[in-house]
Amino acid sequence: MLSNIFKDYKIVLGSNSPRRKQYLKELGLDFTVRASDIEEDYPIHLQKEEITDFIAQLKSNAIELEDDKEILITSDTTVWNNNQSLGKPKDRSEAYQMLKEMCNKEHEVISSVCLRSKSKIKTFNCTTRVTFGPISDEALYFYIDTYKPYDKAGAYGIQEWIGLIGISKIEGSYTNIVGLPTYELINELINFIKE
Numbered sequence: 001m002l003s004n005i006f007k008d009y010k011i012v013l014g015s016n017s018p019r020r021k022q023y024l025k026e027l028g029l030d031f032t033v034r035a036s037d038i039e040e041d042y043p044i045h046l047q048k049e050e051i052t053d054f055i056a057q058l059k060s061n062a063i064e065l066e067d068d069k070e071i072l073i074t075s076d077t078t079v080w081n082n083n084q085s086l087g088k089p090k091d092r093s094e095a096y097q098m099l100k101e102m103c104n105k106e107h108e109v110i111s112s113v114c115l116r117s118k119s120k121i122k123t124f125n126c127t128t129r130v131t132f133g134p135i136s137d138e139a140l141y142f143y144i145d146t147y148k149p150y151d152k153a154g155a156y157g158i159q160e161w162i163g164l165i166g167i168s169k170i171e172g173s174y175t176n177i178v179g180l181p182t183y184e185l186i187n188e189l190i191n192f193i194k195e
Contacts (some may be wrong), residue, residue, distance in 0.1 A: 006030075006071075009193060014074035019159075020180045024073075029184060032075075036062035040076070040087070049125040052076040052112035053084050057123055060114040071192065072116045075162070077179045081107040081153025086154040095144045099135070099162075102154070102193035106131045106169075109177045113185055115192050124188050126181035128172030130158070137164045179193045 008046045011031035013024055024031050044159050059074035079086040081102055089095035112125040143162045149155045158177045175182040 002111065005190060006193070008069065009061075010029065010067060010070045012063070012065075012070050012072045014033045014059055014072050017075075017179060019157075019178050020075060023175060023178070023180045023182050030095050032071075032104045034063055045048045048080050048085075048108070049110050049112060049127065052110050052125060054079050054112075055111040056114040057121075060121070063180055064129075065116070065118050068118050070117060071189070073113060073185070073189075075111060075113045075180055076108065077111040077153050077176075079107055079109055081154070088153060089155040091150075092144055095149060096137075096140055098155040099132075099140050099144070100137075102132045103135050103166075104132065107154070111176045111179060111181050113181065113188070115188060120192075122188065122192055124184060126173055126184050127178045128170060128174070130167060130171075130177060131169035132166050133168040135162070149182070 006029065011029050013020060013031050013033050014035055016033065016035045021033065036059065038058060040055050042051050046054055055076035056074050059076065060072055063072055065072060065076070086098050087099055106129055109128045109130055110125060111127060114121065114123045147157070147160050149157055158167060170177070173181045173183060
């Protein structure tokens with residue numbers, strides 16, 4: 001059904017994330033992948049969705065559009081905890097520290113998506129509140145050593161083992177936590193081609 005709505009357009013995903021690719025496939029969208037490898041640096045004064053908006057746009061600007069009918073989708077996700085942005089952990093110790101600090105409390109997962117064609121650009125964001133219960137050090141290290149979550153903001157993937165045993169409450173979009181708010185994306189994409 002969705003492929004009919006976008007049949008006159010070429011959807012381009014500006015990401016190599018297997019999770020984002022999978023969601024676009026499950027949505028029934030025909031798309032190609034054209035990712036760039038950029039440094040995800042941002043001005044230090046930015047907070048929360050300002051960070052993910054900035055990086056989603058940075059990713060978008062690094063990719064050239066080849067056709068007037070192309071719509072490029074780029075996205076960025078961060079975990080916001082203790083008034084700081086948790087990106088991807090550098091090593092086992094940093095992964096443990098991130099997860100330990102989120103135990104027994106709520107944090108926010110924020111994703112921004114940038115849609116761009118040759119004639120316009122639109123950025124939107126989505127925030128989900130996630131609560132971890134108590135998790136033992138043994139369980140944290142088991143998760144880190146088994147799943148190696150070094151490519152994930154905040155050092156965890158909700159769809160993995162730690163999501164099953166550690167998350168007690170979610171308020172908002174589940175797919176946003178995985179890395180792409182699909183409900184918001186589809187509605188924004190439809191509006192994007194109508195505007």
